[in-house]
Amino acid sequence: MSKRSEIIDGSKAAGSRSGLIYTKVLGWVDLGHAQGTDIRNILGQIERGERSGKERYDVTYSQSMSDPFRIMKMGKFITWRIKRGRSQYERKSIALGMMMSLARKFEGLQASFPVSLVTDSGFSGEDLVSDLLGFYRVVSIQNPFGILRPVSKEEALKIWDFYGKVGDWKNETFLPILFPDPEKFPNAKPRKGMLPNFMQTIRPWNDLRSGVVGVATANGSYIDDAKSGVLPYA
Numbered sequence: 001m002s003k004r005s006e007i008i009d010g011s012k013a014a015g016s017r018s019g020l021i022y023t024k025v026l027g028w029v030d031l032g033h034a035q036g037t038d039i040r041n042i043l044g045q046i047e048r049g050e051r052s053g054k055e056r057y058d059v060t061y062s063q064s065m066s067d068p069f070r071i072m073k074m075g076k077f078i079t080w081r082i083k084r085g086r087s088q089y090e091r092k093s094i095a096l097g098m099m100m101s102l103a104r105k106f107e108g109l110q111a112s113f114p115v116s117l118v119t120d121s122g123f124s125g126e127d128l129v130s131d132l133l134g135f136y137r138v139v140s141i142q143n144p145f146g147i148l149r150p151v152s153k154e155e156a157l158k159i160w161d162f163y164g165k166v167g168d169w170k171n172e173t174f175l176p177i178l179f180p181d182p183e184k185f186p187n188a189k190p191r192k193g194m195l196p197n198f199m200q201t202i203r204p205w206n207d208l209r210s211g212v213v214g215v216a217t218a219n220g221s222y223i224d225d226a227k228s229g230v231l232p233y234a
Contacts, residue, residue, distance in 0.1 A: 002030055002126060002166050007157055010150025014143045022156035024149040025196055026129050027176040028166045033130035036138035038063070042095040043138070049082060056081050058216055061098045063106040073224050076106045079217035090205070092139050094213060097205030100174065103131050105219055125169035125177045132174045136199050147196055158182065163190065
């Protein structure tokens with residue numbers, strides 16, 4: 001659930017691990033989502049599986065959220081079973097396919113009752129595109145912000161105050177929502193944008209019938225202690 005107080009100046013984006021920025025190419029970006037730590041985890045699991053010598057190995061990916069009091073953690077996870085011998089491109093494709101599949105399930109959890117009573121984060125306008133940016137910061141360009149054209153904190157606050165909190169603008173796709181400058185275009189409305197070229201170079205894995213990738217867990221859910229839980233997920 002992004003807050004106005006989390007907005008930072010776009011010039012600080014490359015060196016910040018958290019915060020909310022507005023960019024002219026991707027709209028709102030949650031820098032926490034865009035770190036790519038989850039993608040490094042998936043690729044690391046695949047790398048270990050490829051070295052294991054096993055004919056097939058499992059890779060688990062999850063996303064989670066904690067309650068406002070940091071007492072309980074809940075989330076979604078999926079497990080794919082992969083046949084060893086995957087190329088570097090295939091590994092990235094599998095990681096992207098897992099992230100895109102699970103991210104929609106997790107956003108759906110956040111948007112469902114009763115979770116939606118405590119957060120507006122389900123399919124919040126910045127979430128999925130920020131997840132996708134995190135993927136490409138790992139596999140392509142680590143510092144893409146020169147391409148994405150982030151604006152100053154002052155400009156970002158102006159956009160937030162005019163259009164309202166980003167959580168009110170729902171987006172179930174990985175395409176950005178762009179918010180026109182309210183001073184230059186006072187009558188304009190938010191619109192879907194296009195992804196930059198570097199964020200379109202990998203196709204998410206969707207072939208689950210060839211025997212190369214199988215689904216061991218399609219839609220797992222879990223709940224655990226927020227601080228000392230033992231589940232091996234996010």
